[in-house]
Amino acid sequence: MASLSCGVPGKVFCSSKSREGSINDHMHDRPKGLLPFTRRPTLESSTVTHVAVTCPATLPPPPPPPLATEIFQPDNNRLAAWKSIRQERWEGELAVQGQIPLWLSGTYLRNGPGMWHIENYNFRHLFDGYATLVGLHFENGRLTAGHRQLESEAYRAAKKSKKLCYREFSEVPRAENFLSYIGELASLFSGASLTDNANTGVVRLGDGRVVCLTETVKGSIQIDPDTLETVGKFAYADSLGGLIHSAHPIVTQTEFLTLLPDLIKPGYRVVRMDPGSNERKVIGRVDCRGGPAPGWVHSFPVSEHYIIVPEMPLRYCAQNLLRAEPTPLYKFEWHPESKAFMHVVSRATGNIVGSVEVPLFVTFHFINAYEERDERGRVKAIIADCCEHNADPSILDKLRLQNLRSFSGEDVLPDARVGRFTIPLDGSPHGKLEAALDPEEHGRGMDMCSINPDYLGKKYRYAYACGARRPCNFPNTITKIDFLTKTAKNWHEEGSVPSEPFFVPRPGATEEDDGVVISMVSAKNGEGFALLLDGSSFEEIARAKFPYGLPYGLHGCWVPKARQN
Numbered sequence: 001m002a003s004l005s006c007g008v009p010g011k012v013f014c015s016s017k018s019r020e021g022s023i024n025d026h027m028h029d030r031p032k033g034l035l036p037f038t039r040r041p042t043l044e045s046s047t048v049t050h051v052a053v054t055c056p057a058t059l060p061p062p063p064p065p066p067l068a069t070e071i072f073q074p075d076n077n078r079l080a081a082w083k084s085i086r087q088e089r090w091e092g093e094l095a096v097q098g099q100i101p102l103w104l105s106g107t108y109l110r111n112g113p114g115m116w117h118i119e120n121y122n123f124r125h126l127f128d129g130y131a132t133l134v135g136l137h138f139e140n141g142r143l144t145a146g147h148r149q150l151e152s153e154a155y156r157a158a159k160k161s162k163k164l165c166y167r168e169f170s171e172v173p174r175a176e177n178f179l180s181y182i183g184e185l186a187s188l189f190s191g192a193s194l195t196d197n198a199n200t201g202v203v204r205l206g207d208g209r210v211v212c213l214t215e216t217v218k219g220s221i222q223i224d225p226d227t228l229e230t231v232g233k234f235a236y237a238d239s240l241g242g243l244i245h246s247a248h249p250i251v252t253q254t255e256f257l258t259l260l261p262d263l264i265k266p267g268y269r270v271v272r273m274d275p276g277s278n279e280r281k282v283i284g285r286v287d288c289r290g291g292p293a294p295g296w297v298h299s300f301p302v303s304e305h306y307i308i309v310p311e312m313p314l315r316y317c318a319q320n321l322l323r324a325e326p327t328p329l330y331k332f333e334w335h336p337e338s339k340a341f342m343h344v345v346s347r348a349t350g351n352i353v354g355s356v357e358v359p360l361f362v363t364f365h366f367i368n369a370y371e372e373r374d375e376r377g378r379v380k381a382i383i384a385d386c387c388e389h390n391a392d393p394s395i396l397d398k399l400r401l402q403n404l405r406s407f408s409g410e411d412v413l414p415d416a417r418v419g420r421f422t423i424p425l426d427g428s429p430h431g432k433l434e435a436a437l438d439p440e441e442h443g444r445g446m447d448m449c450s451i452n453p454d455y456l457g458k459k460y461r462y463a464y465a466c467g468a469r470r471p472c473n474f475p476n477t478i479t480k481i482d483f484l485t486k487t488a489k490n491w492h493e494e495g496s497v498p499s500e501p502f503f504v505p506r507p508g509a510t511e512e513d514d515g516v517v518i519s520m521v522s523a524k525n526g527e528g529f530a531l532l533l534d535g536s537s538f539e540e541i542a543r544a545k546f547p548y549g550l551p552y553g554l555h556g557c558w559v560p561k562a563r564q565n
């Protein structure tokens with residue numbers, strides 16, 4: 001029986017029908033000699049009928065004992081971070097150790113690729129997995145939690161046909177014959193074969209709608225933040241076309257800004273959408289200054305008056321898009337000769353007010369940006385911070401599931417830092433890129449960042465991110481960066497993998513770090529828990545264990561509880 005039950009009494013969706021899945025022994029990406037990581041239901045068997053019942057206060061069954069032939073690695077084998085979620089959905093109240101502040105009222109939603117297989121076929125890369133949404137509902141110091149698979153077309157088609165039907169980050173459906181290969185090439189250009197598996201992030205628009213996103217434009221899917229149910233496609237009501245966009249739009253109460261890379265005439269369109277509207281409007285365009293294709297724009301920063309468009313030498317690659325087998329850089333290519341640039345677009349006019357060459361860089365995530373003024377109050381430079389991988393694109397391949405699942409104790413996570421760009425607006429041709437603090441402060445690991453949202457685009461002092469306690473193969477600490485003192489405070493629990501720390505400010509706060517930091521942790525012993533740290537002291541204030549291990553997840557958002565009256 002693969003169904004889950006709750007750790008505390010509560011409303012739980014229990015499986016009315018389920019069967020233990022076969023052991024997956026066809027893992028194409030498993031190192032030779034290692035046996036399966038876990039028993040788990042097949043995709044089919046996890047598609048169970050769910051009935052809301054009240055469960056007794058039982059703990060879930062312990063994980064199955066390893067088979068006699070299994071090589072048991074106590075430190076590595078139980079971690080749930082890189083294992084597919086075992087059931088489509090669950091919901092229940094969690095017992096809380098510690099104190100949840102009473103002011104914390106609302107829902108933290110986290111999205112991420114939580115299911116990395118179809119039947120006995122295992123995906124290659126972290127970013128390939130089908131989206132799993134996790135929700136934490138905080139109210140009056142209590143916590144109700146749950147997860148649910150996102151019902152994208154890609155996920156539904158895979159369940160129905162028991163095979164991959166759309167192109168994921170690294171996975172490509174197998175063409176059955178030459179004619180179907182030609183058909184697939186055509187459908188790649190029309191976008192029909194691209195995934196809508198919105199597994200990267202989730203945002204709350206100014207009008208209250210909640211949308212899951214990935215890098216394909218068609219992968220914009222609205223969900224209900226209370227039930228985690230899929231509402232339907234978020235269709236853009238404009239004729240901008242374009243197949244891909246930044247996975248991280250800038251979303252505030254008043255706007256939605258994103259970048260649409262143009263692969264035909266290399267450049268980026270800067271677009272804006274109002275709350276309540278589905279229509280994006282172009283506010284500017286940046287032509288690339290180097291390379292055969294635009295640089296990858298997983299994210300970008302904004303300051304109060306400007307949108308900053310990064311042109312990274314890790315560029316989209318048309319040939320790699322067509323390949324059935326991935327290259328070490330997947331759909332991208334490293335072009336150091338094409339150089340790197342930062343462009344600055346005025347929010348008011350859409351004009352380019354600055355464009356400078358910068359040192360080569362690799363980043364997924366920008367942290368924030370702000371304007372520096374001269375003594376007469378004129379903006380003289382933009383400061384833009386990012387999680388920078390020392391201009392080494394190999395980080396992308398380190399996120400292959402085989403690498404993540406096979407930690408041997410060797411320190412294999414490449415070094416990263418907080419990269420701080422200084423982009424002059426006085427016409428100088430070059431900008432600077434330097435470490436904002438000594439990377440040893442956060443163990444030379446740096447990714448998955450957040451800030452106090454009230455400081456978006458403004459001068460700020462603190463950032464929260466995942467850092468490293470070495471040796472490791474993935475960021476394994478939660479770190480609070482203080483840009484003023486150039487120091488970091490670090491949370492770490494041996495063998496565990498925390499997801500992106502998300503900062504929620506206390507209503508009425510006057511200090512930037514007055515609030516809580518939420519993260520979901522996959523623990524070494526196979527368990528999963530929600531963790532709350534005090535934003536200021538960075539001490540743990542509460543944790544609440546899920547009745548099952550949590551797969552790793554990427555980005556989240558906060559949905560405040562609607563005020564009554």
Ligand SMILES: CC(=O)/C=C/C=C(C)/C=C/C1=C(C)CCCC1(C)C
Pocket residue numbers: 113126127167168169194195199200214215216244247321331554
């Ligand atoms: C999870 C994450 O961070 C990134 C996901 C990126 C995806 C799903 C990218 C998909 C793509 C294709 C399916 C083809 C076109 C290129 C590209 C945008 C990389």
Ligand SMILES: CC(/C=C/C=O)=C\C=C\C=O
Pocket residue numbers: 200364395416445446447448474475554
């Ligand atoms: C998890 C990650 C990088 C970790 C490297 O240290 C990147 C995630 C990117 C997508 O959101």
Ligand SMILES: [Fe+2]
Pocket residue numbers: 200247248298364365554555
């Ligand atoms: Fe991201």
